[in-house]
Amino acid sequence: xxxxxxxxxxxxxxxxxxxxxxxxxxxxxxxxxxxxxxxxxxxxxxxxxxxxxxxxxxxxxxxxxxxxxxxxxxxxxxxxxxxxxxxxxxxxxxxxxxxxxxxxxxxxxxxxxxxxxxxxxxxxxxxxxxxxxxxxxxxxxxxxxxxxxxxxxxxxxxxxxxxxxxxxxxxxxxxxxxxxxxxxxxxxxxxxxxxxxxxxxxxxxxxxxxxxxxxxxxxxxxxxxxxxxxxxxxxxxxxxxxxxxxxxxxxxxxxxxxxxxxxxxxxxxxxxxxxxxxxxxxxxxxxxxxxxxxxxxx
Numbered sequence: 001x002x003x004x005x006x007x008x009x010x011x012x013x014x015x016x017x018x019x020x021x022x023x024x025x026x027x028x029x030x031x032x033x034x035x036x037x038x039x040x041x042x043x044x045x046x047x048x049x050x051x052x053x054x055x056x057x058x059x060x061x062x063x064x065x066x067x068x069x070x071x072x073x074x075x076x077x078x079x080x081x082x083x084x085x086x087x088x089x090x091x092x093x094x095x096x097x098x099x100x101x102x103x104x105x106x107x108x109x110x111x112x113x114x115x116x117x118x119x120x121x122x123x124x125x126x127x128x129x130x131x132x133x134x135x136x137x138x139x140x141x142x143x144x145x146x147x148x149x150x151x152x153x154x155x156x157x158x159x160x161x162x163x164x165x166x167x168x169x170x171x172x173x174x175x176x177x178x179x180x181x182x183x184x185x186x187x188x189x190x191x192x193x194x195x196x197x198x199x200x201x202x203x204x205x206x207x208x209x210x211x212x213x214x215x216x217x218x219x220x221x222x223x224x225x226x227x228x229x230x231x232x233x234x235x236x237x238x239x240x241x242x243x244x245x246x247x248x249x250x251x252x253x254x255x256x257x258x259x260x261x262x263x264x265x266x267x268x269x270x271x272x273x274x275x276x277x278x279x280x281x282x283x284x285x286x287x288x289x290x291x292x293x294x295x296x297x298x
Contacts, residue, residue: 135247141173257287
């Protein structure tokens with residue numbers, strides 16, 4: 001690995017940037033809602049009179065709503081949950097915005113399969129997981145983003161890499177900047193702070209794609225990309241890699257081979273069986289471990 005790549009990687013945090021301290025539900029709600037001392041006392045008085053919890057008392061008096069209580073509970077139990085402003089900025093992150101929805105439960109149901117097949121302790125070597133799909137619009141970026149969130153919610157340090165150098169979107173999904181990223185690192189440019197920590201999710205990090213290069217396939221075919229992945233899998237517990245759809249070229253297959261593992265995302269009533277069979281065969285020929293095929297209803 002080049003000195004440039006080493007410099008860029010050293011900017012990645014080695015531990016969660018913030019420490020979550022135990023706080024009461026009342027303290028969290030008061031802080032979130034900017035309640036005055038008088039309002040807090042009124043809630044406490046109502047709580048004493050009625051025997052309800054602080055959150056229920058706050059709702060009854062109109063000083064908080066059910067979402068505030070859910071957010072406070074998530075904070076108290078150290079479970080990442082997006083505040084209202086973040087939900088509006090990143091609507092695709094259902095596992096963070098709506099952690100108790102059926103979509104979030106579907107991602108959590110897939111998580112143990114991924115853990116066992118790709119990130120299991122019995123694996124001979126550390127692998128990354130490439131999320132691939134036959135065509136654009138299959139929901140690959142949406143799936144990769146939410147899978148990364150549920151893996152981070154387990155407590156392990158999780159990195160999402162946007163290796164879709166043809167049409168990157170992960171920086172938009174997570175609402176972070178994209179001036180510097182993977183393309184610059186692979187091109188040998190000196191770039192700092194390329195790995196971004198995601199707000200309110202202590203264990204989740206994003207390596208955005210960076211500037212769109214004229215030679216995306218060549219960049220991921222170079223040995224430098226494999227060396228970079230090896231370095232990243234040593235620094236993070238889980239590495240998820242978003243890729244371009246197969247219709248745009250061989251990028252996804254090359255990336256999956258470098259990662260060692262792949263999960264295929266298909267679109268219900270849209271993806272053709274032949275396209276899926278060809279993608280599975282191609283990945284198998286490259287020696288990639290296929291974790292499975294997920295059918296997305298999107």
